Amino acid sequence: xxxxxxxxxxxxxxxxxxxxxxxxxxxxxxxxxxxxxxxxxxxxxxxxxxxxxxxxxxxxxxxxxxxxxxxxxxxxxxxxxxxxxxxxxxxxxxxxxxxxxxxxxxxxxxxxxxxxxxxxxxxxxxxxxxxxxxxxxxxxxxxxxxxxxxxxxxxxxxxxxxxxxxxxxxxxxxxxxxxxxxxxxxxxxxxxxxxxxxxxxxxxxxxxxxxxxxxxxxxxxxxxxxxxxxxxxxxxxxxxxxxxxxxxxxxxxxxxx
Amino acid sequence: xxxxxxxxxxxxxxxxxxxxxxxxxxxxxxxxxxxxxxxxxxxxxxxxxxxxxxxxxxxxxxxxxxxxxxxxxxxxxxxxxxxxxxxxxxxxxxxxxxxxxxxxxxxxxxxxxxxxxxxxxxxxxxxxxxxxxxxxxxxxxxxxxxxxxxxxxxxxxxxxxxxxxxxxxxxxxxxxxxxxxxxxxxxxxxxxxxxxxxxxxxxxxxxxxxxxxxxxxxxxxxxxxxxxxxxxxxxxxxxxxxxxxxxxxxxxxxxxxxxxxxxxxxxxxxxxxxxxxxxxxxxxxxxxxxxxxxxxxxxxxxxxxxxxxxxxxxxxxxxxxxxxxxxxxxxxxxxxxxxxxxxxxxxxxxxxxxxxxxxxxxxxxxxxxxxxxxxxxxx
Numbered sequence: 001x002x003x004x005x006x007x008x009x010x011x012x013x014x015x016x017x018x019x020x021x022x023x024x025x026x027x028x029x030x031x032x033x034x035x036x037x038x039x040x041x042x043x044x045x046x047x048x049x050x051x052x053x054x055x056x057x058x059x060x061x062x063x064x065x066x067x068x069x070x071x072x073x074x075x076x077x078x079x080x081x082x083x084x085x086x087x088x089x090x091x092x093x094x095x096x097x098x099x100x101x102x103x104x105x106x107x108x109x110x111x112x113x114x115x116x117x118x119x120x121x122x123x124x125x126x127x128x129x130x131x132x133x134x135x136x137x138x139x140x141x142x143x144x145x146x147x148x149x150x151x152x153x154x155x156x157x158x159x160x161x162x163x164x165x166x167x168x169x170x171x172x173x174x175x176x177x178x179x180x181x182x183x184x185x186x187x188x189x190x191x192x193x194x195x196x197x198x199x200x201x202x203x204x205x206x207x208x209x210x211x212x213x214x215x216x217x218x219x220x221x222x223x224x225x226x227x228x229x230x231x232x233x234x235x236x237x238x239x240x241x242x243x244x245x246x247x248x249x250x251x252x253x254x255x256x257x
Numbered sequence: 258x259x260x261x262x263x264x265x266x267x268x269x270x271x272x273x274x275x276x277x278x279x280x281x282x283x284x285x286x287x288x289x290x291x292x293x294x295x296x297x298x299x300x301x302x303x304x305x306x307x308x309x310x311x312x313x314x315x316x317x318x319x320x321x322x323x324x325x326x327x328x329x330x331x332x333x334x335x336x337x338x339x340x341x342x343x344x345x346x347x348x349x350x351x352x353x354x355x356x357x358x359x360x361x362x363x364x365x366x367x368x369x370x371x372x373x374x375x376x377x378x379x380x381x382x383x384x385x386x387x388x389x390x391x392x393x394x395x396x397x398x399x400x401x402x403x404x405x406x407x408x409x410x411x412x413x414x415x416x417x418x419x420x421x422x423x424x425x426x427x428x429x430x431x432x433x434x435x436x437x438x439x440x441x442x443x444x445x446x447x448x449x450x451x452x453x454x455x456x457x458x459x460x461x462x463x464x465x466x467x468x469x470x471x472x473x474x475x476x477x478x479x480x481x482x483x484x485x486x487x488x489x490x491x492x493x494x495x496x497x498x499x500x501x502x503x504x505x506x507x508x509x510x511x512x513x514x515x516x517x518x519x520x521x522x523x524x525x526x527x528x529x530x531x532x533x534x535x536x537x538x539x540x541x542x543x544x545x546x547x548x549x550x551x552x553x554x555x556x557x558x559x560x561x562x563x564x565x566x567x568x569x570x571x572x573x574x575x576x577x578x579x580x581x582x583x584x585x586x587x588x589x590x591x592x593x594x595x596x597x598x599x600x601x602x603x604x605x606x607x608x609x610x611x612x613x614x615x616x617x618x619x620x621x622x623x624x625x626x627x628x629x630x631x632x633x634x635x636x
Contacts, residue, residue, distance in 0.1 A: 067264070074268060185276050188306035188319040191268045 001053030005044040006115040007037040009065040033068045036116025039176035042183040044114050045076040054078045062086040074186035074194040082201045096214035098130030103207045113173040117142050132173035139173040269325050273332040282336035288463035295340050303374025317372035323560040327505040334509030338612035339463035345502030346415040351378010354495045358483030379416040381425025389625045391489040398427035404475045411469035417452045418465045426488045440488040442480040449474040460611030497570045499620045500577035504556040507580035507616045514591035514609045515545045545587045552580035571633035578626035581616035588613045
C-alpha cells in the first residue's frame, strides 16, 4: 500500500507565544511535529506494518522542517519529502498548501493519505479535505479508528463527542483525531537510521507550480494575543443566592446570556 | 570547536526527555517510598532500543556514542535518579566490560541479552574490605580442572537481582607475592550464588542494590573475561566510563532541583512579592544554573574524548567529582529555597539530595577522584 502522511512543523505545545511587530516571535522556540500529524504518522506506520507497503511523510516548509521529517523517519516512516518554499513564498495559506500537496500527489497513486485533524498553530483543519477535493478522492475527517480490508476502509469518526462509523472506498484521505492511537517514541535504532533514509527536497518549480498559482487568498488583518486571564471570583453565601448572583453576573457583567 | 549536539544527539535528547517526563517522572515519589523497582520503565526502554545504546548493532545495540549515553542518563536521572543509576550501571558497568574485554563468543552469549534488555547489566567489584583498594579483595576463584570454583562476598552491587549474569573480580592466584585478580563472568542462577536484596538505603530507593554471596560457585574457565590477572586493570578502565555516567546522573538531578527551584521561586510570594524578586534568591539561582552548565560541559567533554578514542580518565574523574559535588550543593540550595515545603517529600527536592549523596561515593568516592586527578596532573 502506498501511504502518505502529511505533517506540519509547529510550535511546541509547551512554548509561550509572544507577538513582536505583528508577528509571532519564533526566536529560541522549540518546534515539534504538529501533535495531530503525529497521530497520522503513527497510523500510517501501523497500517504499513499490517498491510505492507511504504510510508512517505510529506511537509511544506523551510530547511528547518527537516528535523520534523527526520523524527517521523525515526518513528518508522520509510521516506520523506520536503517541499521547500522558503525562497519562493513569503506567505502560505490553506489554499496554497493544499494546491502544492495535491499537485505533488496527483501522479503518486496514493492509496491512503493521512493528515492531522488540525494544526495546533493555524487551527483551520482545511488542508486535508482540500487536498482530497483537489485529488477527487474520498475523505473522512476527525477519525478515531481505521480498519482496512482490501480497497475498503472502515472508519470511526468523532462527531462532537459521539461517534459515527463510515465505510469508504480507497483511495482515501483521512484526518487524525486525538484517540486514534498512542504515537510511539522514536526508537534509538530508528533515530540512528533516520539520517540514512531518503529525504527528497523539492521546490515549487519541481512540481510545475508558479508563485502565482499559490498566491494567498487570505488576508491577515492583525495578530494579537488573547486577553490575559483575570483572577476568578468565588461566590459565597446561600446556594440559592449564589445561583441568582451568577445568573446576574453572566447577564449583566459578562453579557453572555 | 563546536558545542552543538549532532542531529542524532538532539533527537535522542528530545525523545528521552519526553519519555522521562511522561513515563518516568510521574511515579518517582511513589517508588522512592515503596522501593519498587521500575521494571515496566525498563521494559519500555528495551522496546525503544535504549538498553544497548553504545554497543554494536550486531549484538543488538544501537551504535550510539558516549555523549548520547550521557544525555539519556541525565534525562532519566532528572526524572528519577533510581531509574538513572539503574540505566547507567546497566550500560557502563554491566555491558561495557563485556564489550571491551569479551571474546566474540562471550559477547554473543552475554552482551546480546543486555542489549535487548532481557538481562540487566551488573558488575561485582566492591567487597566488604575492598573497592578502590584492590589489595583488599578476598573473593577467590580456585582452578579445579576446567572450572573455577568461586567463594566470597560482594557488597553494594547494583542491578544484580535483575541480571542473568555478571562479571566479578576474584583472586585467581598470586604472582610475585601479589594477588592475581581476574574478572570472571558468573550466571546469577549458578548453584551456590545468592543475591541478597535487603539494604535500607538513604536514597535511590527504587534502584536495586544487593549483596552477593558465593559459596563454591562453579563456572567453566572459559568464563574468564579478558586476560587472567588483568581483572582489576580492566575494572579501572570500566570505571572510567562509569564515571561519565555518574557525572551525567549528577547533572540530571541538579537540573531537576534547579527547575523546581526556579518555578517555585517565581510562584511563592512572601513580603508581597515573588521570592524570585529578591536578589539573594536570584543569586542563588544564578549560581545553581552556572554550576550545572559547567558540570554538563565537563561531562560532555569527557564523553567526547572517549568517543574520539582519546585518553579521558582525568576528565572522567573531574566530571564525576565536580558534578556530584555540585549536585549536592544545588539540591541543598533547592531545599533551602523551598523552605519548610522543601523538607516535605511531596515537593521532590529532598529526594534529590538523598539521591545525589550516593554520587559522591559510588564508583570511587570524591577522595578517590582527587587521587585519580592528582595522578594525572603530575603530582
